[in-house]
Amino acid sequence: xxxxxxxxxxxxxxxxxxxxxxxxxxxxxxxxxxxxxxxxxxxxxxxxxxxxxxxxxxxxxxxxxxxxxxxxxxxxxxxxxxxxxxxxxxxxxxxxxxxxxxxxxxxxxxxxxxxx
Numbered sequence: 001x002x003x004x005x006x007x008x009x010x011x012x013x014x015x016x017x018x019x020x021x022x023x024x025x026x027x028x029x030x031x032x033x034x035x036x037x038x039x040x041x042x043x044x045x046x047x048x049x050x051x052x053x054x055x056x057x058x059x060x061x062x063x064x065x066x067x068x069x070x071x072x073x074x075x076x077x078x079x080x081x082x083x084x085x086x087x088x089x090x091x092x093x094x095x096x097x098x099x100x101x102x103x104x105x106x107x108x109x110x111x112x113x114x115x116x
Contacts, residue, residue: 008035036076038063
């Protein structure tokens with residue numbers, strides 16, 4: 001999950017194998033939480049199935065990436081998240097980012113209610 005320079009919420013669902021891609025049934029639920037949704041795939045992963053209706057190709061973009069570079073091979077359309085939902089999601093992302101930053105900088109910080 002990230003935010004683009006215009007403040008829009010972007011979700012990239014990364015898939016590492018064909019089984020991972022075909023076995024995920026929860027991803028459509030993410031569409032109501034973002035302005036744009038992308039599939040993030042490794043270069044060698046066959047992506048023909050993403051053209052099928054089950055993967056909503058008119059609502060989902062595709063990014064192909066490796067350890068060095070990434071390319072948007074199919075742009076994601078702007079879904080138009082409601083302003084109130086966008087505010088909630090941006091705040092949620094900010095809190096999670098801050099929590100990761102703080103716990104990464106201080107190994108003695110209590111995280112998720114248990115000591116790390």
